[in-house]
Amino acid sequence: MDLDGGNRRVFNRLGGPSAAPPPDSSKNQKVCYHWRAGKCSRYPCPFLHRELPHPSGPTSAAANGPGAPKRFADDSGFSGPAPRRGPNFNNNHNNTWGRMGANKVVRKTEKVCNYWVQGNCNYGDRCKFLHSWSLGEGFTLLNHLDGHQKVVTGIALPAGMDKLYTGSKDETVRAWDTNTGQCMGVLNLGGEVGCMISEGPWLFVGIPNVVKAWNTQTNQELSLSGPVGQVYTMVVGNDLLFAGTQDGTILVWKFNAGTNSFEPAASLKGHTLAVVSLVVGANRLYSGSMDHSIKAWSLETLQCLQTLTEHTNVVMSLLCWEQFLLSCSLDQTVKVWVATENGNLEVTYTHNEEHGLLSLQGMHDSESKPVLLCACNDNSVRLYDLPSFSEKGKIFGKQEIRAIEVGPGGLFFTGDGTGFRVWKWGEAVPKP
Template sequence: MEDQKIMLVYRTFILDRASTQWNRTSSKMQQALFSSSDGTIRLWDCHTGQCDNVINIGGEVGSVCSEDPWLFVGMPNVVKVWDTESGAKYSLNGPVGQVNALESVYNLLFAGLEDGVILAWKDTYETNITFQLAATLKGHTHGITSLVVGGGNRLYSGSKDHRIIVWDHENWQCIMTLNGHDDVVKFLMCWDKYLFSGSLDCTIKVWASTEDGSLEVIYTHSEEQGILALSGMTDPDVKPILFTDKGRLFAKQEVQTLQIGPADLFFTGDQIGLLTVYIWLAD
């Protein structure tokens, strides 16, 4: 780390293999949720550094997301669902192959599959706890790598086919296809009215709406290596961190996930299973 004034290492943990995702799973407790390719999910207390729970999934985890009180885990040919309050478990069948990406918003759950298909379920947990398959979205020719929901009923999907597709998740129609990357689109992120995309073509692109409603690239940031993970946060002065170099954090192996935690915490998970927690330092 070049700039000790920017961040310091808060804690480090060793997992069995590479971490893939973080999510706050409880509104009452701030927990870091990390899944690993060893088939386990670990819940860590962000403040004490203690592991609160280890869930043995029984298969390779492709993706994970949470929406209180639900925990969703993508695996080959299935999405498993846990009610973290009651302990009830469910399985959503329908996926073919690995579930590479999950996104949950309102009463919708989206799953991006290795065959390029996106499945959408609606839940009806206000009455009986059931998840009904609502739509099957086809448009990509290769595996889905990233899903994110934005404003205006939009769902964005990134793929190994180098494209981003914009969907309307109310009428399940494809709105437009974005062709701007020359390699796999690894991560998507919505920030305010902008869409950020990171790709193995060594670029991060910022997309914005035009007057006719389409999206165009308004900025391209280039790196020497392909982009494996993308996340955004504010500094201690609550200013967005954009593309001004404020320091560099180094890892022994490829950093495969970046996630933002509570209280200025920042998580990285690398290929060998090292989970590192950083905290912002005030100027």
């Protein structure tokens, strides 16, 4: 809401009910045609997300009396105050966006239609629920690959491979052909997959009490022992493999080229509860924990340099982007950190969400603009332009989306409780 010349203007991006405006507040207003079509992703939107009141009875007569503003009528019978012509003004009276006969406008809710998912919704365009897995423009759903029985917790694309790997709490890893989308094989691990990453030809999978390592080029398989409980997160930095575990320890291995194996290098202690997020940037390792804290470690000395305690719940994901560290938490915030002159990190901006946050990922859209992908625990992913944090779009899942991965050529992947979806930046190519 903002105040402009005493007139109260309410921007309601969801199209919900709003109080009737003052008599002259509809001057210079225009109803957003993207909202009428149920797919406006701008917030705040400069146009109205509600229909202008239809004049009738004494009020209408008074409005059309002496001194009343001039009115216009389009072919659909709509009558209202003549809007000021702006740069986006369209004087096409035959425009019927979002109108279903008799001026009935269906206001879409941000929820996917269950009947549409099952393939038997009879309402079509008149359905008030979404018949799409996303809102917003600029990205397209390419494929949806099912197979896992529980939530997908890791997605990895080893270098030089034409395969994509997914790990799940259903205790399996699946290999997918990136050209055909077909599942090429299923590996049963006997334990829930807590995380999965790839580095060069190596694929690392974290399960309870062990890290499994596969060389996808030679098929060599290794088991890295040492973890106590579930392995929730892994990252590679400075030729070291780091794994965050359930007991709050960060285990470190170094690859020995002579023996072609990974040897224990260190054990970092300091967190009092499980370590669930790790990221490397600016010659530092950052760890997020269920104890609500973030710790910064030197990659050279492996000593803790700073402990950050601004979050009030589990720090679920960390992301290094340029000179910033971004963190998200179940406390419903994304925090942006920047280094001060003495090298310590301080919060420079806090973005508030309506739901707890599970995962962060960053990439550039088809116009090379930075976009932040935030998975929330309401089964959705929010897409934000950076640095403004203006909402660019939204992706929906059948269940919580716990894994987001970025691929080459504008591709990105989201995994929920049934499988994963493949998305691509760029408009959809119309079918001939």
